[in-house]
Amino acid sequence: MATWHTILKVVQYCSSTFSIFTNLLLIYLIFKKSPKTMLFYKYLLIFTSVFELHYGIIDLLIKPEIISEKTFWIAETNSSKSLVSMTVGEVLLYVWAAFYGVTLGNFVMHFCFRYLTITKNNRWVSGIPVLCFWLCIPPFFGICFSSVIYFCLGSTDSLKAVVLTKIRKFEKFKSDDMSFYGFTLYTAIDNWSPVNWRSIIGNILIVMLILIAFFIMIKYGMKTYWEIRKLSDVAVNTSELSKSLQYQLFISLVVQAIIPVLLIFVPATFTVLALLGKGREFHGHIISASIALFPAIDPLPVVIIIKPYRNAVIGSFKSIFSKQNQNIHPSTLHAQVILF
Numbered sequence: 176m177a178t179w180h181t182i183l184k185v186v187q188y189c190s191s192t193f194s195i196f197t198n199l200l201l202i203y204l205i206f207k208k209s210p211k212t213m214l215f216y217k218y219l220l221i222f223t224s225v226f227e228l229h230y231g232i233i234d235l236l237i238k239p240e241i242i243s244e245k246t247f248w249i250a251e252t253n254s255s256k257s258l259v260s261m262t263v264g265e266v267l268l269y270v271w272a273a274f275y276g277v278t279l280g281n282f283v284m285h286f287c288f289r290y291l292t293i294t295k296n297n298r299w300v301s302g303i304p305v306l307c308f309w310l311c312i313p314p315f316f317g318i319c320f321s322s323v324i325y326f327c328l329g330s331t332d333s334l335k336a337v338v339l340t341k342i343r344k345f346e347k348f349k350s351d352d353m354s355f356y357g358f359t360l361y362t363a364i365d366n367w368s369p370v371n372w373r374s375i376i377g378n379i380l381i382v383m384l385i386l387i388a389f390f391i392m393i394k395y396g397m398k399t400y401w402e403i404r405k406l407s408d409v410a411v412n413t414s415e416l417s418k419s420l421q422y423q424l425f426i427s428l429v430v431q432a433i434i435p436v437l438l439i440f441v442p443a444t445f446t447v448l449a450l451l452g453k454g455r456e457f458h459g460h461i462i463s464a465s466i467a468l469f470p471a472i473d474p475l476p477v478v479i480i481i482k483p484y485r486n487a488v489i490g491s492f493k494s495i496f497s498k499q500n501q502n503i504h505p506s507t508l509h510a511q512v513i514l515f
Contacts, residue, residue, distance in 0.1 A: 179460055184256070187238050187467045194231030194471035198224045201474040204484040212417050215306050216424070219288060222310055223281055223431075224474060226274070231470040233271050237264045241446075241466075243459035247337050248446045249357030265354035269321055272356065276320025278439065278469075279388035280313035282432045286395040289425060293402040319384060324356055327377025333362045358449055378450060385440060392432060399425055423481050430476035438465040438472070 201224045209217045236259055237252040250272065257264040288309055291299045299305060337359050358378055361368040403422055442465045445458035478484050 183240065183460070183463055183467070184238065186464050187234055190467045190471040191231040191235035194234075194474075195228060197471060197474040197478070198228040198231070200488075201478055201484070202228075204478065204487055208483045208487045210420060210483055212420055213424075215301060216288065216292060218306060219285060219309060220477065222313070223285070226277060226281065226313065227470040227473055230271075230274050233267050233274070234467055234470070237267050237271070239268060239271055239463070239466075241459040241462040242342060243445065243449065243454045243456060243462075244342075245454050246360035246449055246452050247334075247358060248449050248454055248459060249334070249338060249342075249355045251338070251353060251355035251357075253353040255352075261351060261354055268354050268356070269325060272324045273317040273321035275317075275439065275443075276384065277313045277317035278435050279320070279385065280316025282428075282435070283316070283388050283391045284309050284312040285428050286392050286399065286432075289428060290395045290399045290402065293399055293421060316384070316388065320381070323377050323380045323384070327373055327380065328356050328358055330354075330356060331373075333371060334359050336363065358446065360449060360452060375450065378447065382447070396429065396432075419482070427476045427480040430480065431473055434473045434476070435469055438469045442466075 202221055205217050205220050205224070236257065238256045239250055239252050242249050242251060250268065252261075252264050252268055254261055254264075259267065288300060334355070334357060338353075338355060358374045359371055360374070362371045363369075403418075403425055442458075442462045445454070445462060448454050448458065478488060
């Protein structure tokens with residue numbers, strides 16, 4: 176256990192630090208290197224980067240961890256690892272939970288917007304009021320998600336009893352020294368106690384929110400793909416540069432969507448096993464580590480796939496190395512002259 180907590184601490188620290196760097200880099204590239212044809216879409220990209228930047232910062236501040244056993248799971252932070260007070264830590268833990276929903280809404284927003292842009296539905300992709308509408312979608316999903324967490328999976332007497340008696344490392348903790356939410360299959364520690372329907376309904380609602388978001392993403396992802404194919408197959412009044420950019424944006428969006436699916440949503444399905452009494456400790460380990468990696472890795476597809484951003488980064492590296500070579504060259508030449 177001590178080894179695992181050390182590993183998780185290193186993963187969270189490194190990932191959070193790297194996420195701050197990658198997201199700040201992407202924000203700079205979006206502001207300075209975005210083609211004019213991106214129009215309002217660049218503001219959606221900026222929103223995503225700012226959101227993931229805060230995701231990484233919260234992860235660094237409270238170092239949340241998922242703990243899973245046979246019939247329960249919890250998301251927790253405590254005074255021994257949090258960099259803020261538990262009063263603030265509790266708020267940030269629920270914000271961290273809301274960000275799970277914001278991630279869903281974020282990709283719903285992007286896939287729908289890309290489709291409407293490709294189909295030239297200008298009414299829904301231009302103008303400040305329309306932009307505000309799109310930017311409200313991720314917070315809406317976040318509010319829905321955090322509401323389910325708070326009302327159905329929030330801290331209760333039965334959950335506190337489970338945490339304080341069944342999780343060995345919390346035996347010496349006072350309830351004021353930790354903050355948590357989660358799921359417990361039964362209303363008391365004894366497995367013969369009545370089923371905790373409040374927690375079960377909460378888990379079901381979370382699964383429903385995820386499925387709704389996935390359905391919208393897959394639907395509009397497929398529609399966008401076929402519209403891009405039409406642009407390639409049919410001669411239309413669209414420049415090759417614009418076609419290429421639309422394709423790059425779509426591919427980067429797909430890869431960006433795959434990352435949270437693999438790092439957040441697939442591992443999170445382990446929590447459903449607690450419904451069946453099949454939860455295991457290593458399930459929580461996998462979820463905790465993979466969620467920490469998400470905000471650090473997710474900006475990379477945009478930087479790598481979008482050509483103007485990629486060229487800007489490569490150009491910066493070339494410029495740095497060329498300056499180093501210029502600085503080295505005169506001294507090397509001077510040494511050769513002295514040797515001669």
